[in-house]
Amino acid sequence: MLQTTSLRLGAPPEGPERGLLSVDDLTAAELDRLVERSCAFYADRADHDAPLRGRIVGTLFTRTSTRTRTAFATAALRLGAQVMAYGPGELQLATGESLEDTARVFGRMLDVLVARTAGPLDDLRRFARHSGLPVVNAMAAEEHPTQAVADLTALRLRFGALRGLSVLYVGEGNNTASALALALARLPECRLTLLTPPGYGLGEKHLAAARAAAARTGSRIEQTHAHDDLPRDVDAVYTTRWQTTGTAKPDASWRQVFRPYHVDAALMRRWPDAVFLHDLPAHRGDEVAADVLDGARSLAWVQAEAKLTSAMAVLESVARRDG
Structure with missing residues (x-):
């Protein structure tokens, strides 16, 4: 039985x-x-x-x-x-x-x-x-929370410590940007500036959550659409590809809107000591110039390994x- x-x-x-x-x-x-x-x-x-x-x-x-x-x-x-x-x-x-x-x-x-x-x-x-x-x-x-862990890993490997870092994010306020904002907001005295195309910024829900966390650590989370509003000191410039995996843009002319947010050597010259970050895959000639992605200041491949x-x-x- x-x-x-x-x-x-x-x-x-x-x-x-x-x-x-x-x-x-x-x-x-x-x-x-x-x-x-x-x-x-x-x-x-x-x-x-x-x-x-x-x-x-x-x-x-x-x-x-x-x-x-x-x-x-x-x-x-x-x-x-x-x-x-x-x-x-x-x-x-x-x-x-x-x-x-x-x-x-x-x-x-x-x-x-x-x-x-x-x-x-x-x-x-x-x-x-x-x-x-x-x-x-x-x-x-x-x-994309695990991307944020990889991003902070690459930054810590480069700078040794994360306190007080200033990061400029250029491009769409997508899932990578939201994770980055929430992560940097948890670090002491950091500054994240999101330079996003009009209509494609980080949503208010995520901005509010990041700013609430930043208020406890002395960090700052800012969003702007204007290149004139960028900070004087930047340690890292970050971008992602314009066409996020699994999504589509509602505006047929979105490429014209995004074009001013291309990261090239001219933009990087504003901060000669800044490193470059990209979560990959990259479309050279769209969100980033090839000489920036493949240049000496790029941490993109460190991020990939991270x-x-x-x-x-x-x-x-x-x-x-x-x-």
Whole structure:
């Protein structure tokens, strides 16, 4: 006769959100620890005790990805996990299964989920609550938090410390910009100036959240559409490609609006000691000139490598909290 076991009957109740869903969920100390570990992994990929050994990390990418997808798969493998990868259209979500039901199934089979979607961040929050899994936001419509960890890693590797940095962001107020604003706002005495095309700035919700955090650290978050309003001192100039992954511009003439926000040698000459940042992929001749992206002051390739080390830091943090 079969012996009965303890079964989880019925749909499980919603649980707390775990993982990394937004920079706004992190304290300044938590963000600092992630950046510190990312820098350590940049120096030595083997600086760990395989904290994900015996675990399975699911990676769900419904939008294109080169760096983030490779970074998280490689990071999981380096930390001892096995990886289950899902692409667009491969889950029953594509045939009408609810997000909640998919989450409940994943929660019974996986240990961590890394997800990139074109949907709202709230979808990932719902997934975390219904699955019970730690969920890592590898980019949602509103925010790209792991990119911010990589960005701060590159800046710390270059400058040694992040206190008091002045960063100029040029271009659309997209999910990279929102994560950067929330991250820099948590650092002491930093200044972020967002130079954005009219109608394409960072939304008021994200500006308000970043400014609220900045008020506690003595930092400043500013947004302008005018080149004449830029600060005298800038340590880093940051841009992203004009056509954000998975989005389209509502205005057919948007390229004319964006053209004045091209980063070229003339703009960089305003700050001779400033480094250049780009989250990649880049379209040379659009948002950035080739001689800037590939020039001696570019940290773009350091940022790209830091995608891996920041992914290792995030997954290690998830494993430690969940262990």
